[in-house]
Amino acid sequence: MKNTFLSTLLLIIIMIFFILTPTMADVKLPALVSDGMVLQRDKEIKIWGWADPGEQVTVEFKRKNYKATADNDGNWHVMLRKQDFGGPFSMTITGKNQIEIKNILIGDVWLASGQSNMVHYMELHQDRYRQDIESADNDNIRQFLVPENGVYTGPQDDLEGGSWKPVTRENIMRFSVVAYYFARKLYERYMVPIGIINSSVGGSPAEAWISEEGLQGFDELLATVSQNKDTAYVNSTNREAAMINRENFRNQDPDLGEAGEVKWYDPAYEPLNWKRINIPGYWEDQGIRDLNGVVWYRRTINIPEDMTSVPVKLYLGRIVDADNVYINGQNVGRTTYQYPQRIYEIPEGVLKAGENLIVVRVQNNFGKGGFVPDKPYYFASSTDTVDIKGYWHYKVGQVLKPGPFGRSITMRSQPVVYYNGMIAPFTDYSIRGVIWYQGESNTGRPEQHDDLFPALIQDWRRLWNDPDLPFIFVQLTNFMDVNYLPEESNWARLRESQRKALEIPNTAMAVTIDLGEWNDIHPDRKKPVGDRLALGAMKVAYGEDYVYSGPMITSASLQDGKIVLTFDHVGGGLVSSDGEPLRWFAVAGEDKEFSWADAEIEGDQIVLTCDGVSDPVYVRYAWADNPDPVNFYNEEGLPASPFQIEITK
Numbered sequence: 001m002k003n004t005f006l007s008t009l010l011l012i013i014i015m016i017f018f019i020l021t022p023t024m025a026d027v028k029l030p031a032l033v034s035d036g037m038v039l040q041r042d043k044e045i046k047i048w049g050w051a052d053p054g055e056q057v058t059v060e061f062k063r064k065n066y067k068a069t070a071d072n073d074g075n076w077h078v079m080l081r082k083q084d085f086g087g088p089f090s091m092t093i094t095g096k097n098q099i100e101i102k103n104i105l106i107g108d109v110w111l112a113s114g115q116s117n118m119v120h121y122m123e124l125h126q127d128r129y130r131q132d133i134e135s136a137d138n139d140n141i142r143q144f145l146v147p148e149n150g151v152y153t154g155p156q157d158d159l160e161g162g163s164w165k166p167v168t169r170e171n172i173m174r175f176s177v178v179a180y181y182f183a184r185k186l187y188e189r190y191m192v193p194i195g196i197i198n199s200s201v202g203g204s205p206a207e208a209w210i211s212e213e214g215l216q217g218f219d220e221l222l223a224t225v226s227q228n229k230d231t232a233y234v235n236s237t238n239r240e241a242a243m244i245n246r247e248n249f250r251n252q253d254p255d256l257g258e259a260g261e262v263k264w265y266d267p268a269y270e271p272l273n274w275k276r277i278n279i280p281g282y283w284e285d286q287g288i289r290d291l292n293g294v295v296w297y298r299r300t301i302n303i304p305e306d307m308t309s310v311p312v313k314l315y316l317g318r319i320v321d322a323d324n325v326y327i328n329g330q331n332v333g334r335t336t337y338q339y340p341q342r343i344y345e346i347p348e349g350v351l352k353a354g355e356n357l358i359v360v361r362v363q364n365n366f367g368k369g370g371f372v373p374d375k376p377y378y379f380a381s382s383t384d385t386v387d388i389k390g391y392w393h394y395k396v397g398q399v400l401k402p403g404p405f406g407r408s409i410t411m412r413s414q415p416v417v418y419y420n421g422m423i424a425p426f427t428d429y430s431i432r433g434v435i436w437y438q439g440e441s442n443t444g445r446p447e448q449h450d451d452l453f454p455a456l457i458q459d460w461r462r463l464w465n466d467p468d469l470p471f472i473f474v475q476l477t478n479f480m481d482v483n484y485l486p487e488e489s490n491w492a493r494l495r496e497s498q499r500k501a502l503e504i505p506n507t508a509m510a511v512t513i514d515l516g517e518w519n520d521i522h523p524d525r526k527k528p529v530g531d532r533l534a535l536g537a538m539k540v541a542y543g544e545d546y547v548y549s550g551p552m553i554t555s556a557s558l559q560d561g562k563i564v565l566t567f568d569h570v571g572g573g574l575v576s577s578d579g580e581p582l583r584w585f586a587v588a589g590e591d592k593e594f595s596w597a598d599a600e601i602e603g604d605q606i607v608l609t610c611d612g613v614s615d616p617v618y619v620r621y622a623w624a625d626n627p628d629p630v631n632f633y634n635e636e637g638l639p640a641s642p643f644q645i646e647i648t649k
Contacts, residue, residue: 025074027051027095030157032426035102036164038142038195040109040430041085048077048428050157051095060092070095077428085192105140107193108186109431110537112179113209113423114438116202116339117474117529120522122180123173124341128524136172140192141183143167143175146199150417152228155211155424164195176200178474181530182435186537197431199422202339205441206452207415209423214459218452221415228417234409241406248403257296257361257397264296264397265326265359271298274393280317280377282368283394294398295369297360301388303379305353310381312351316342316360317375318520320368324361327351339522341375351379358388361397372519413441427463433470433541434460435533439494440476440521446493453501470541472508472533473498475641477516477523480625486586486594492623495642499552508536511550511641513622514630532638547571550638556619556647563587563597563608563616563647570604572635582606584627588618599632606632620644 029049039045047059051070059066059078066078087105092098112118126133147160165171172180176198183194201208207221215221228234257264264271277286283295314332316325318341325333325344328351333344362369371377379386411417442449461469475498476491495513502509510532517523535548551567551574558564567574576582582599587610595612597619610616622630622642632640 025050025052026097027055027057027093027099029093029099029101030425030429031159031162032144032197032429033101034163036104036142036166037101037144038105038107038109038164038193039080039083040432041106041192042082043430044082045080045430046077046428047080047091047093048075049093050074051076055095057093057095060094062089087193105142105193105195107140107195108190108541109195109197109429110179110183111431111434112176112182112196112198112200112437113434114200114436114474115204115441116200117440117522117526118176118178118198118200118435118437119202120177120526121174122177124522125177125524125526126173127343129177129527133169133172136167136169138167138184138187141167141180141187141194141196143171143179143196143198145174146197146422148201149421150201150208150411150414151421152231152234152411152414152417153420154229155420157425159422159425177526178437178530178533179435181527182533182537183530185531185534189534189538190542197426197429199418200437201412201418201422203412203441204418204438205413205415206438206449206456208412208418209438210416210452210456210459211419211424211463212416214419214455214462215415218415218455224414225416228409228414238408241408244404244406248405251403252401253398255294255361255398257294257395264298264395265324265329265331265361267329267357271393271395274298274395276391277394279389279392280371280373280375282320282370282372284368284370286370288396291369291396291399292364292366293396293400294361294363295394296397297362297392297394299358299388299392300355301358301379301386302354303351303356303386304384307379307381307384307386308351308353310383312346312379312381314342314344314346315376315378315380316344316371317377318342318372319360319362320370320372321365322363326357326359326361328357346379363398365400374517374519423460423463431464431469433472433537435537436471436473437529439474439498443476443490443494446490446497449494449497450500453497454504457501457504457507468506470506470508470537471504472510472536472540473501474510474512474529474533475499477512478514478518478624478626478628478630479516479521479523480518482518482626482628483624486596486620487624489623489625491625492620492642492644496644499641499643502552506540508540508548509641510536511639513627513642514639516626516628518626518628535638547634547636547638549641550636551632551634551640553621553641553643553645556645558616558647558649563610563619565606565608565619565645567604567606567640569638570634571638574601574604574606575633575635576601577631577633577637578629580631582632584622584624584630584632586620586623587613587616588620589613589615590617592618594618594620594623616647618644618646 068076070076089104091101320338539548549569586594588594597608597610
């Protein structure tokens, strides 16, 4: 009995000791400081982390020791001396525990950020870049893909995961296409390891990436930041919106295609009173007016026997907004929003030789619904294709009744959220510069972008403590319908805002007015975007005397009744890329009623004449959503930037 009492007493004493004794924390490192990392050459390198207050930490790198003591909050850091490029190296961090970081390279680190056109990864464009994917093998190009993480409450100390990945056949599928070709061109030029920190989110506006301090002067945005810090307010607003939308959904009539005992995608279903419609095309353009809801499409397609025993993909272009695809009654693909290319891999055993029933359920919430024209629509194997364009049959399954719409606070549209969660955690990580592809989400407010974009550049330079940090960005490409009359355009206005940002030192812009697609906000030709960004970096970050841009307007003057335009970045000379007269020049008087002008190349200048405007005041070039095709280039094959300029007299 006595031994049992003493044992119990001893156990209680031990438990009290552990409760009262502070837990000894292991040394911890940020996510970026990890195996495979690329460190910035020719700059001091900060290595930081967390430990117990007062804990001694030693960082051993290339046979040198760097020592630090954790402060009262547990933060510690050391500064490595400037390093030449090379590797691989290892690093050992020792405190109460020991961490070894392996396979470190020293080279140039670039932050790649923006919205969906920077997000778009190789897998989404694998048909165009298949050869480069198949041959991908370069350990000297690496990407750290920052996990998407918007935060309302304030800057975060660390990322929510992520790891460094080298270019391999498997890894490249998740590499940003633009950032990869940017990195590849730099590596081929300088043979220096390139690290890409890919921190980008589709649909995000510029203000989402700026710190609260960087938004000083934007009172409306700051008010939103302050309001969003109240998590109770955000949660209650979103709960109320969800409740309204659920009630609206309950009040809708059911989708007839899914309501019956035999579904419309079932091969046993007998189609009655289905009408004819063309694919591709929008149903509003084919006799169905103002329908938001669900339309079912069906067609029987003949498949050759040799396609039934090999991998087959179904290319369904783009569909507005969402789709479910069935072949012979089996669901083979589903996409919930309009932007992705539909490429569905058909499971083995679904297709059969001869007739196959394809049924597509399309749901559209507003605007034109259906199949986007000028996109691929076919089955494909490695040796054969079967076209599926042409006449199908359709039937309306559901008509959405208008009702109240609950407006929630959507994370991706809010200011500072991606700075807090996806930039703030690594502003201590030395970088060579920034590449930026964004703007589509700010086209509704192009005038605000005039101040917002420079604020972002200056904010990031402040955060990295580098007033000359190179910042290379993409000007918006051409998109939407071509208008053959001079027009006002928010897209053109935002391009002008981007062009004017070049007044900020150590910036460059990749003009992409020739790389867009009228029917796709995510154009497929992304390698030239990366290549043109690399040209800008060669000039701004690497100091090469290089023709890195197409012609940029510098002045417009009136001489002998003609308008004379002067440019820089003319390179080997101004040219028409197709030998035809230059297009998309327009002139206006004080009233800003623009008329097309005739344009002639005279040396390094453009001379305009416009009989329709007697007293010209303004000149525009390529001022439209989609001035396609442009033909104004320099001899190096780089397109001129769109612009608006006032004529000096």
